[in-house]
Amino acid sequence: xxxxxxxxxxxxxxxxxxxxxxxxxxxxxxxxxxxxxxxxxxxxxxxxxxxxxxxxxxxxxxxxxxxxxxxxxxxxxxxxxxxxxxxxxxxxxxxxxxxxxxxxxxxxxxxxxxxxxxxxxxxxxxxxxxxxxxxxxxxxxxxxxxxxxxxxxxxxxxxxxxxxxxxxxxxxxxxxxxxxxxxxxxxxxxxxxxxxxxxxxxxxxxxxxxxxxxxxxxxxxxxxxxxxxxxxxxxxxxxxxxxxxxxxxxxxxxxxxxxxxxxxxxxxxxxxxxxxxxxxxxxxxxxx
Numbered sequence: 292x293x294x295x296x297x298x299x300x301x302x303x304x305x306x307x308x309x310x311x312x313x314x315x316x317x318x319x320x321x322x323x324x325x326x327x328x329x330x331x332x333x334x335x336x337x338x339x340x341x342x343x344x345x346x347x348x349x350x351x352x353x354x355x356x357x358x359x360x361x362x363x364x365x366x367x368x369x370x371x372x373x374x375x376x377x378x379x380x381x382x383x384x385x386x387x388x389x390x391x392x393x394x395x396x397x398x399x400x401x402x403x404x405x406x407x408x409x410x411x412x413x414x415x416x417x418x419x420x421x422x423x424x425x426x427x428x429x430x431x432x433x434x435x436x437x438x439x440x441x442x443x444x445x446x447x448x449x450x451x452x453x454x455x456x457x458x459x460x461x462x463x464x465x466x467x468x469x470x471x472x473x474x475x476x477x478x479x480x481x482x483x484x485x486x487x488x489x490x491x492x493x494x495x496x497x498x499x500x501x502x503x504x505x506x507x508x509x510x511x512x513x514x515x516x517x518x519x520x521x522x523x524x525x526x527x528x529x530x531x532x533x534x535x536x537x538x539x540x541x542x543x544x545x546x547x548x549x550x551x552x553x554x555x556x557x558x559x560x561x562x563x564x565x566x567x568x569x570x571x572x573x574x575x576x577x578x579x
Contacts, residue, residue, distance in 0.1 A: 302328050304356045306349040307485040309363075313371070316393035319386070322371035322490065323364035327356035332423050334400045334577060335391060336363040337407030339429070340445065340505065341459075341498045343370030343490040349481055350566040355402070355574050364390055366410070368497050370490040376500040380406075380433070380508045384413035391421070400424040400577055405534060405559065406501060409433070409508055415521065416514055425523040426573055428562050429531060431538030432516060432545060438509030442502040444533055463533055464560030471557065474564040516545035523549040524576045526569060528561025550576070 303309055309324040324344055327334075334355060338346055344363050355361055367386040368376035377383050387410055391399060400423050403411035408430025415422045431438050448462035461475035523546045527539040536553065543551040552572065554561040562569045 302326075304353060306347060306352040306356065306361075306363075311344070311371075311488040311490075314390070314393050317386075317389045319367045319374040319389070320372060321364055321367070321390045321393070323362055323390070325360065325362045326352075327359050327361045329360050331360060332398055332400050333360040333362055333394075333396055334402050335387075335396075336361065337387065337401060337403035337411050338363065338365075339405035339407055340441070340501050341493050342406075343493055345370075345482060345485065345490045348478060348563045348566060349484055351402075351562065351570050351573070354570040355577065358574065359400075359577060362394070365490065366390075368500070369493055376497040377504065378500050378507070379504050380409045381413045381417075383410045383504065384417060387414055388418055388421070397421070398423050400426075402426040402573065402577075403428065403430065404562070405429045406505060409505065412514065412516070412519075415519060416516075419518070419520070422521050424577060425519070425521045426526075426576065427523060427539075427542060428526045429528075429534055429539075429559050430542070431534045432513060432542055433508050433511045434513035435509065435538045435541055437535050438538065439506045441505045441509065441533055445502060448532075460560070464558055465564060466528075466530055466556065466558050468556075471564070474557070474560070478560060478563045516542070517547060519546045522576070522579070524552070524573065525549055526552040526554070526562050526573075528554050528557030528559060528564065530557065531559045531561070533559040 303326045309326040313320050365372035367374035401411045408427040449459045451462050452459040458479045465471040465475035525543050527536050543549050554565045557564040
């Protein structure tokens with residue numbers, strides 16, 4: 292790990308230029324990137340199903356990294372991180388905890404999307420003292436209605452994408468209307484802004500194991516989220532086919548004092564379609 296950060300090092304606030312780093316903990320080498328000014332509570336980003344470091348939208352990360360220390364990472368068995376993907380969300384949360392403690396943090400903020408939001412929930416329930424603030428986007432609670440149908444939707448849309456030679460995220464994250472298609476193309480293009488030090492793609496077996504873990508989570512006994520006292524921001528589109536939008540409302544009802552934003556005319560990737568509106572809200576929430 293490159294742990295040397297000279298005081299006069301210029302602060303990088305562009306995700307496209309964030310240095311690729313690794314740190315070893317618990318027999319696993321975790322790949323991560325960091326940017327933004329050091330100091331204060333770091334914001335750890337928990338990524339979605341089938342995603343690597345290259346799947347974060349720079350239009351979400353860059354505005355937050357302007358005033359916050361931001362860290363994105365590949366959990367065990369994903370992208371350039373070594374090891375095997377665990378077959379449960381709770382085990383993924385344990386790996387995330389190992390990574391965070393290896394970096395020496397005792398208090399963090401979490402920004403999560405989709406599968407990352409499930410891992411974030413499991414982590415905050417097990418280690419409530421670690422988390423200061425929580426951003427949960429495009430996600431749902433354990434045992435939530437239709438959570439276990441994510442795998443079926445994913446495989447169906449991957450097939451649709453293959454038939455049209457498109458990126459599966461165009462189908463999975465966005466509505467197939469004019470606005471949605473335009474937002475999808477723009478999103479996929481933004482993910483290509485980083486040209487150097489790109490991450491290793493996710494392996495098929497890793498994706499399959501993640502889907503099994505989500506199914507297990509969807510069919511599990513609901514967790515008691517009334518114990519979550521951290522300030523929580525929840526967001527989604529109004530037409531999420533992957534993790535039904537109603538589950539964001541469910542989370543909102545279960546987490547006392549949480550804030551909820553639902554973007555109209557958008558799907559699972561609502562925060563990416565409306566990044567110009569959501570990024571400033573998320574940055575303001577984290578700065579409070």
